[in-house]
Amino acid sequence: MDLQTLTYLVVGASFALYIGIAIWARAGSTSEFYAAGGNIHPVTNGMATAADWMSAASFISMAGLIANMGYGGGLFLMGWTGGYVLLAMLLAPYLRKFGKFTVPQFIGDRFYSQTASTVAVICLLTASITYIIGQMTGVGVAFSRFLGVSSDTGIYIGMGIVFAYAVFGGMKGITYTQVAQYIVLILAYTVPAFFISLQLTGVAIPQLGLGASIAGTDISLLTKLDQVVTDLGFGQYTTSTAGSTLNMFVYTMSLMIGTAGLPHVIMRFFTVAKVSDARASAGWALVFIALLYTTAPAVAAMAKMNLHATVNTAVGLVTAADGSLKVDPEVVKVRGDVYATEASLVYENRPDWMKRWEKTGLLKFEDKNGDGRIQYYNDKTKNADAKAKAEAAGWKGNELTVNADIIVLANPEIALLPNWVIALVAAGGLAAALSTAAGLLMAISSAVSHDLVKGVFKPDISEQGELRAGKISMAVAIVIAGYLGLNPPGFAAGTVALAFGIAASSLFPAIMMGIFSKKMNKEGAIAGMLSGLFVTLFYVFAHKGIFFIKGTDFVDMIGGPNSFFGITPEAFGAIGALVNFAVAFIVDKMTKEPPEHIQAMVENVRIPRGAKAVDGAH
Amino acid sequence: MSLDDQGKAYWSATLGLLGKILAVWFVVSFGAGILFADALNGIKLGGYPLGFWFAHQGSMYIFIALIFYYASAMGKLDRKFDVHED
Known part of the structure; x- marks a missing residue:
């Protein structure tokens, strides 16, 4: 079939x-x-x-x-x-x-x-x-x-x-x-x-x-993986x-x-x-x-190894007659020269899975030095040794672009499953x-x-x-x-970061204080949620544009990208949460404490006894 | 012990337990997996450098153990302070 x-x-x-x-x-x-x-x-x-x-x-x-x-x-x-x-x-x-x-x-x-x-x-x-x-x-x-x-x-x-x-x-x-x-x-x-x-x-x-x-x-x-990737300048x-x-x-x-x-x-x-x-x-x-999460790092490292081995025979895996990758222990044991001319895969001999994924655009090959072979390495490396070797070998830049999604999607094909x-x-x-x-x-x-x-x-x-x-x-x-x-x-890529930022900076602190701080009042909670949300959105929008609309970013106004101690916008939710907690406690101290029945409710929430089926009564 | 004191004692025991568990949670992920990863990488766990192992494997196993430990320790506290369900 x-x-x-x-x-x-x-x-x-x-x-x-x-x-x-x-x-x-x-x-x-x-x-x-x-x-x-x-x-x-x-x-x-x-x-x-x-x-x-x-x-x-x-x-x-x-x-x-x-x-x-x-x-x-x-x-x-x-x-x-x-x-x-x-x-x-x-x-x-x-x-x-x-x-x-x-x-x-x-x-x-x-x-x-x-x-x-x-x-x-x-x-x-x-x-x-x-x-x-x-x-x-x-x-x-x-x-x-x-x-x-x-x-x-x-x-x-x-x-x-x-x-x-x-x-x-x-x-x-x-x-x-x-x-x-x-x-x-x-x-x-x-x-x-x-x-x-x-x-x-x-x-x-x-x-x-x-x-x-x-x-x-x-x-x-x-x-071995460390060795291969550092040899290639990564x-x-x-x-x-x-x-x-x-x-x-x-x-x-x-x-x-x-x-x-x-x-x-x-x-x-x-x-x-x-x-x-x-x-x-x-x-x-x-x-x-x-x-799944403990399997993922294994898939990551092994697929990366397979990918390098596919396009560079010095890594130590050989493509068997049926097209699958087999370990060649003798090659693995020596630190083979990944810059040797014949180590790079001839484009015409690439495996079928590469041909299939080229059609989707997730995998791209561009023969920059015109030798008909695929050179896959880090051409922006700061590793002087790797740089010199690549130049000596006549490599004119990385020739293979691989979309990250391929690691999982093409994995079974690479391994010929x-x-x-x-x-x-x-x-x-x-x-x-x-x-x-x-x-x-x-x-x-x-x-x-x-x-x-x-x-x-x-x-x-x-x-x-x-x-x-x-x-x-x-x-x-x-x-x-x-x-x-x-x-x-047009901003789909940035949205997951936004979802986490909002959940971290507004909802998590509010719920947590609702349980763990009996005296937290409505003024504190509302001020906390709004300010946590605001600083997080401000920092994210400064980098990515207001509501991710292109051209509305204002990153220069906040002193350049990642200006807050080098923290990237994706990572900012925790800072928003800190602001939320801090503002909530300050406002809470300045306003009157929550009514008696609310404090009793919090005490009740803290003990398991009396739990009943969830219902919708307001 | 009055019901009110009972509740207070239960809550402070709960907070004590949370503090201990969160300390382990912090040490394995932020400590061993991030802050001290470089130093730990000198030690090998099979083929794994230890700091890398904590970040890519170990923290997750310890997180699971922490939650089940928490669930069972809280069950004991619930009964000890007579606030359990049923």
């Missing part, structure tokens, strides 16, 4: 499964629609949370980013997992005890203020909508790369699928499809990784393979940091508190029955997430994008139907009326998300 047909079959089967679940899991009450009935097992919820959390970016792009960044890429790994420790200990159990459907409702009730709740709704909508654009474009990318349909058609199909289970099933439908999607995406990610680790190191478990020696030698994989793989150490520190912190503050993740913990379940469930979520594995990767990428999109849509629609329609405009709405409002706002949100996916506003 050819690859195209097989891919259609595998992806089609996964979609049939999601729709089957949608038919089975229809929501009949607001409790089912917002909180999946409030009776989800902690392990089940952990799995759903993992799918909810791991987006198209985690699945498709993260390993490629790590491959490019080396050690510094660890900030994504630590940042996007360390947040779960904060979520598990500082937020999830207490919000579950509070027992309401949405995050803005907690903020509104705790700070006894409609304004606080509305600010939270605005933060939630901005963070979730910017985040969802990336998921819709991810759906389009997966469709166009693997199924040969246009990206637009792909987005329409994706919208249809999400519509089927999110509108009719609400949180209940989303929970069970996310479980199925997790299984699809984790298989799709780990199966190719097992094979590649086995080929390179003889160890099947990638987490161990990354720390093992190359098959048939006693040279460790990472040592920074050493195991030590290259992302900017300064301070920037890496702050960036990691921003991702951690952003992760803990993202509403679509927090609200998954409203679906379990008890406070103790919420605590355990966060642990299970991290187990399922770490399965069977076609069903490639088809599985397509289904996995779609599962990752769709599951996150659905979680975000749930956060958006519940904020609209529960916090705005019921909370502000029509408090006396009946349960059936609110359920209908929830389904309508879900449908509208899908259409808006689809529209933004079809017409990405």
Whole structure:
């Protein structure tokens, strides 16, 4: 069976499964629609949370980013997992005890203020909508790369699928499809990784393979990789940091508190029955997430090794007769001359996978020195030795441009894995994008139907009326998300950073103070949220333009790029959070303390006893 | 002990536990994975330089252990101070 047909079959089967679940899991009450009935097992919820959390970016792009960044890429790994420790200990159990459907409702009730709740709704909508654009474009990318349909058609199909289970099933439908999607995406990610680790190191478990020696030698994989990349003028793989150490520190912190503050993740913990379940469930979520996140650095390093070996025979992997890469221990053991003329791959002899990916534009070759061979190296290197050798060899600049996404997408083809594995990767990428999109849509629609329609405009709405409002706002949100996916506003790349920045600088501190500072009052909380949000947006917009509109950036006004201690705008959320905390405490000290019943409520939230099923009463 | 004192004692025990766990959380990720990564890279864990291992593998395993430890320690505190569910 050819690859195209097989891919259609595998992806089609996964979609049939999601729709089957949608038919089975229809929501009949607001409790089912917002909180999946409030009776989800902690392990089940952990799995759903993992799918909810791991987006198209985690699945498709993260390993490629790590491959490019080396050690510094660890900030994504630590940042996007360390947040779960904060979520598990500082937020999830207490919000579950509070027992309401949405995050803005907690903020509104705790700070006894409609304004606080509305600010939270605005933060939630901005963070979730910017985040969802990336998921819709991810759906389009997966469709166009693997199924040969246009990206637009792909987005329409994706919208249809999400519509089927999110509108009719609400949180209940989303929970069970996310479980199925997790299984699809984790298989799709780990199966190719097992094979590649086995080929390179003889160890099947990638987490161990990354720390093992190359098959048939006693040279460790990472040592060899360091050697190859530094010979070619790149920074050493195991030590290259992302900017300064301070920037890496702050960036990691921003991702951690952003992760803990993202509403679509927090609200998954409203679906379990008890406070103790919420605590355990966060642990299970991290187990399922770490399965992918600890595999990713292995995929990154091994795919990078394979890529260099493919275009440079001095690395020590040879292409066997069937086209697959095999380790040649004798070549690996010597530090071969990567600048030798015959080491560079002749373009005409390139493997089939390179030809396929050249068509997509993700891989580009330009023969700058006209020798018909591919020279892949860092032509902007500061390493004088590498520079001199490249010049002596007659190299006239790097000739291969590789999009980071290829590391995951083309991985099975580079390792010559069977076609069903490639088809599985397509289904996995779609599962990752769709599951996150659905979680975000749930956060958006519940904020609209529960916090705005019921909370502000029509408090006396009946349960059936609110359920209908929830389904309508879900449908509208899908259409808006689809529209933004079809017409990405040109700033799609910067949006994920914005979502984390907003969650870190506004929502996380407000929720945390609501639980841990009994005396925090509404004036402090509102001032804190607004100022945290403002400084973060100010710094991001200074670099990237006001609302990412080209030409409206004002980076010179703040003293040049990264002028705040060399911190990049993506890393700024933690600084925004600090400002939020500081302003909140100052304003709190100058205004009167919260009423007695609010302080009693905080004391009640702190103890597990008396937890009841979540409900929507305002 | 009155109910109010009971609540206060429970909360301060909770904060003590959180402080300890957050200290480990900080030391493994920001400490071993970032601030002291260079120094630790001199030590090898199989083929892994140790600082690199903390940043790309180790912190995540320790995070998981921390959450399950937290869940079980809190369960004990809940019962000790008689604030547990059910």
